[in-house]
Amino acid sequence: MWNQANKLTFIRILIIPVIILLLYFPSKLNCLVAMLIFIFAALTDMFDGMMARRQGVVTSMGKFLDPLADKLLINSILIMLVGLNWLPAWMVILIVAREILVTGIRAIAADQGVVVPADNFGKLKTVFQILAICPLLLHFPWWGIDPNSLGMLLIWIALLLTLFSGGNYVYRFSSVMHK
Secondary structure, X not given: OOOHHHHHHHHHHHHHHHHHHHHHOOOHHHHHHHHHHHHHHHHHHHHHHHHHHHHOOOOHHHHHHHHHHHHHHHXXXXXXXXXXXXXXXXXXXXXXXXXXXXXXXXXXXXXXXXXXXXXXXXXXXXXXXXXXHHHHHHOOOEOOEOHHHHHHHHHHHHHHHHHHHHHHHHHHHHHHHOO
């Protein structure tokens, strides 16, 4: 149960309060440190799954914790960015609503013995959310460059992918359930 992959996932969950605490005291240094820790956490997401598959230690706990850790990490930071007035609330509401919807769909499907796996749009959505969060976390100008412009462009792309992939989950779910 507590293999290396699951430990990495658990570390990702434990990192969240550290990032949140840094954002409670936003300064140029704290934002840089928060972004670097976030990048580390995002990389653990990539490695824990690879590690589990390569070592043949995919567990039910890992299947549960990994997506939970991802949602907690990304949604917690997005909500903090709203609290700091660095991101519009309506955007984050749509992103979080999609996550709740997809989680609900997966739970209903699982109850019926059907697996609704992640699709490429959902994976691409996650990549763009991570890419957007990095400059949004930096927030303050660096060497005369405003990272918020890039962050906002990327979060718009992430939002469009979020809505599209959410719609795709609903479509795939309804197709599978009506068979």
